[in-house]
Amino acid sequence: MPENLGYGRQYIDDEDIRLVVETLQSDWLTQGPRVREFEEAMQARFEASRALAVANGTAGLHLVGLAFGWKAGDLILTTPLTFLASANCALYVGARPDFADVDESSGLIDPNRLEERLQQLDGEGRRPRAVVAVDYAGLPCDWQALRELANRYELELIADACHAIGATYKEKPIGSDSLADASVFSFHPVKNITTAEGGAVLTGSSALADRIADLRTHGMIRDPQRLEDPEQRETPAPWYYEMQNPGFNYRISDLQCALGIGQLRKLDFFLERRRAVAAQYDRLLADDERFRLPASREDCEHAYHLYALRIPFQKLGVNKTEYFQALRAKQIFCQVHYIPVHLQPYYRKNFGYKPGDFPVAEAFYTDEISIPIFPSLTEENVEYVVQTLRAELERLAS
Numbered sequence: 001m002p003e004n005l006g007y008g009r010q011y012i013d014d015e016d017i018r019l020v021v022e023t024l025q026s027d028w029l030t031q032g033p034r035v036r037e038f039e040e041a042m043q044a045r046f047e048a049s050r051a052l053a054v055a056n057g058t059a060g061l062h063l064v065g066l067a068f069g070w071k072a073g074d075l076i077l078t079t080p081l082t083f084l085a086s087a088n089c090a091l092y093v094g095a096r097p098d099f100a101d102v103d104e105s106s107g108l109i110d111p112n113r114l115e116e117r118l119q120q121l122d123g124e125g126r127r128p129r130a131v132v133a134v135d136y137a138g139l140p141c142d143w144q145a146l147r148e149l150a151n152r153y154e155l156e157l158i159a160d161a162c163h164a165i166g167a168t169y170k171e172k173p174i175g176s177d178s179l180a181d182a183s184v185f186s187f188h189p190v191k192n193i194t195t196a197e198g199g200a201v202l203t204g205s206s207a208l209a210d211r212i213a214d215l216r217t218h219g220m221i222r223d224p225q226r227l228e229d230p231e232q233r234e235t236p237a238p239w240y241y242e243m244q245n246p247g248f249n250y251r252i253s254d255l256q257c258a259l260g261i262g263q264l265r266k267l268d269f270f271l272e273r274r275r276a277v278a279a280q281y282d283r284l285l286a287d288d289e290r291f292r293l294p295a296s297r298e299d300c301e302h303a304y305h306l307y308a309l310r311i312p313f314q315k316l317g318v319n320k321t322e323y324f325q326a327l328r329a330k331q332i333f334c335q336v337h338y339i340p341v342h343l344q345p346y347y348r349k350n351f352g353y354k355p356g357d358f359p360v361a362e363a364f365y366t367d368e369i370s371i372p373i374f375p376s377l378t379e380e381n382v383e384y385v386v387q388t389l390r391a392e393l394e395r396l397a398s
C-alpha cells in the first residue's frame with residue numbers, strides 16, 4: 001500500500017533547495033532582489049504587464065479590493081463554489097458579497113445565471129461593483145462571456161486564479177492582461193507551484209499595480225515625486241516616508257521568492273504531469289457510470305489543480321463520510337471542494353442565505369470528492385487509487 005496520497009502535494013527538487021540556501025546565505029532574507037526577480041519571471045510567463053508578489057492569495061484578493069477602492073455598500077459578485085477568500089475579500093473592505101450559481105457540468109460561475117442576477121439587481125436600481133470569478137479546479141471560466149458582461153454592466157473583472165496557474169484560455173495564459181482586470185494566484189503547497197505561503201496579483205493596469213505596491217507595505221511612500229510635503233519633495237531626507245493611505249504588511253520574503261523562481265521554472269513539467277495523471281484517471285474511470293468525470297473544454301488548457309470527481313452517493317446508497325474514512329484507512333486522503341460559501345454560518349446569519357439558494361453549487365458539493373493529483377503521483381499510484389475507489393464504493397453500497 002502506498003503511503004499518504006493526499007489530494008495535492010508540493011514537489012521540491014535540488015534546484016529549489018539550492019536557490020533557497022543561496023538566499024539564506026545572501027544579504028537579503030526579505031525585501032531584496034529575489035522578489036523583483038520572481039515578479040519579472042511571472043510577468044514574462046503569464047503575459048502580465050505587472051506582477052506583485054504578496055504574502056498569500058487571500059492578501060492578494062484583499063489588496064485588489066483595496067486598490068480598486070471597494071467600500072461599504074458595494075456589491076461584489078462571486079461563485080458560491082469556492083474557497084472562503086473569494087467572497088471574504090468583499091467583507092474585508094466592508095462591501096457585500098453576492099453570488100451567482102455555477103454551471104452544472106464544470107462548477108464554474110455560469111455567465112447566464114450571472115446575467116440573470118445582474119438584470120435582477122438592475123431592476124432593483126442596484127449597481128454591483130465587481131465580479132470575482134474562480135477558475136475552479138484549474139479549468140478557466142468563460143472569460144469572453146464574463147468580459148462582455150463586465151463591459152455592459154461596468155464591472156471590475158477579477159480572476160481568482162488560485163487554481164489555474166499554467167492554464168490557458170483561447171491560447172492566452174491565465175493571468176494575462178487580456179483576460180481579467182486583475183488576477184490572483186496562491187502559492188500554498190497544494191497549489192500548482194509553491195512558496196510555502198505566498199501569492200501574487202497580476203494586472204495590466206500600472207495605476208492599480210502602484211496602489212497595490214504601496215498597500216502591501218503599510219501604505220509607505222518613499223518616491224520623492226509622490227510625496228505630499230513640498231519641502232521633502234524638493235530635498236527628501238534619507239529616512240523620510242509618507243503614509244497617505246493605511247496599508248498592511250502583506251509582503252513576501254526573498255526566501256519564499258527564491259523558491260518561487262525554482263518552482264516557476266518547473267511549471268511546464270508540473271502541468272505535463274498533472275495532465276497525464278488526469279488523462280489516466282479519465283481513461284480508467286470512463287466506463288464506470290458511478291463516476292462523473294471533471295469537465296474540460298476545447299478552448300482551454302486545464303491546469304488540473306484538482307481532479308474533482310463526482311459520485312452520486314445518495315443514489316448509490318453510500319454514506320460519503322464513511323467512504324472518506326474508508327479511503328483514509330487505505331492512505332488516500334481526499335478533500336471536498338467546496339462547502340458552498342453562502343451556507344457558512346456567518347453568511348447565513350448576516351445575509352440570510354439558506355439551503356436551496358444556489359442549488360447547482362449545493363448539488364455539486366454533495367457529490368464532489370477531490371482525489372489525489374500531483375506531479376510525483378505515479379501510474380501505479382493512480383491505478384491503486386482507482387481500484388480502491390471502486391472497491392470501497394462496492395463494499396459500502398452493499
Ligand SMILES: *Cc1c(COP(=O)(O)O)cnc(C)c1O
Nearest residue numbers: 056057058083085162186187188
Ligand atoms: C487557495 C485559494 C485561495 C487563498 O489562497 P491562500 O494563499 O491560501 O491565502 C483563494 N481562492 C481560492 C480559490 C483558493 O483555492
